Amino acid sequence: MNQLRERLAPFVFGMLALGLWQGSVWALAVPSYVVPGPIAIFNAYLSDYAILNPALLSTLTVTFTALLAATLLGVFLAVAMAASTLFRAAIQPWAVILQVTPVVAIAPLIIIWVNQPFVALVVCATIVAFFPILSNTAAGLAATPPELLDLFHLNGATRWQTLFLLRLPAALPNFLTGLRISGTLALVGAVVAEFVAGSGGFASGLAYRIIEASYRLEIPRMFAALVLLGVSGIIIYAALGLLERFLLRKRNAA
């Protein structure tokens, strides 16, 4: 009973907030080009979905391609760093520098250097997304119980056996935590890159539609695009959470 109430709580709260929002917009007669109410936003989506849906698809394509690239890059670097202290020493500071530099600052350069727009967007989003996967996977690999490493050594395990039968499975929970953070970051990275690219004249993603709508004072459409982004973010986060539960179900089975 209590569990059900807790499950319903965010929806009830959301409905209340939407109702309050719509009510205030009506009561104060705010023009929709300043603050549109939820109904106006919904109507904007209904009339513009032919523009908004392909834009969403474009943004999500960039997001998932970047997430895939970030996963491959992050896991590869983490394994290489675990295998060689020299490689770790050489790479780690640069990975941190890449992480702390705001992608908005690098994006214009990447868009100039990479003249294929889709690739440029993916590169930007990958830069934003790979670090949590790298650092979490590296932490997981480093936290492999030393006794188990000894056990593998005593039984004459090869490096590859130790990697695939011990270190990677041991790092899986950390990797999945990183993946979950990176999933939403990839979306953020894709949007930021689209913003920068949009002002450069190409792109067709949601961020571009948001800028376009703001120039034309089509605020309800801008909000509709924002809602799509928010919902996509929640779905990505939840889906990666489900993936995590599925992959770890064996070790959590009591």
Add this chain to the structure above:
Amino acid sequence: MFTLRALAKQFPNGTRALEDITADIQAGEFVALLGPSGCGKSTLLRLLAGLEAPSAGQITWDAGHKPGPGDVGFVFQDATLLPWATAAENVYLPLRLRGQSRAETAPLIETTLARVGLAEFAGARPKALSGGMKMRVSIARALVSNPMLLLMDEPFAALDEFTRHRLQEDLHHLWRETGKTIVFVTHSIYEASFLASRILVMSPRPGRIAADIRASVPEGPNRRECPEYIALVHRITETFRRVMPL
């Protein structure tokens, strides 16, 4: 089985963990390395396993006893099972690492699990097992490759007393049955007295062998109460009083 001659271990930070360890261990002995925390007994076990190299002295193996991969079974203080694998898969691990197939080793895994009393728990994952059961799986994992030397590093220290007593009895029984050479690290005088056929009492910093005691506690259900056991506990306590005055 092997001889330790003037064995010493100094860590890179300057700590002298072991000094002048000399002993001659016969095949089939149950040796307890008994001493307080920090006396280097775990380090000595790691030297025996070949996980670390001594800084001085040497370990000489008798002919035909030089262990190769899988010839040393090691049981750690924690069960350290693979959390994603079942009890049977954990026991299979040492065999898998040497390229043996699951199918050909299935009967061996089954009998090994039965030997530690876990025949019905082959499919259970560590999270579903109690602390004592996990330790039993860990012991089965060490036994499955039929090692000639079994090294145990305070394996029962983290268990409750009831479970510990049961496991001590089962381990002692297993040693009597198989005649394996066992080196068992412990800081419990009672545990060493109950289990071992020979007790090396160690003094700390740097670790040295303070006494080499042959135990002769008769077998039987009253091992923990018989006068020989009590006399042995007493004798070890006296030894500690002598080498570690308050």
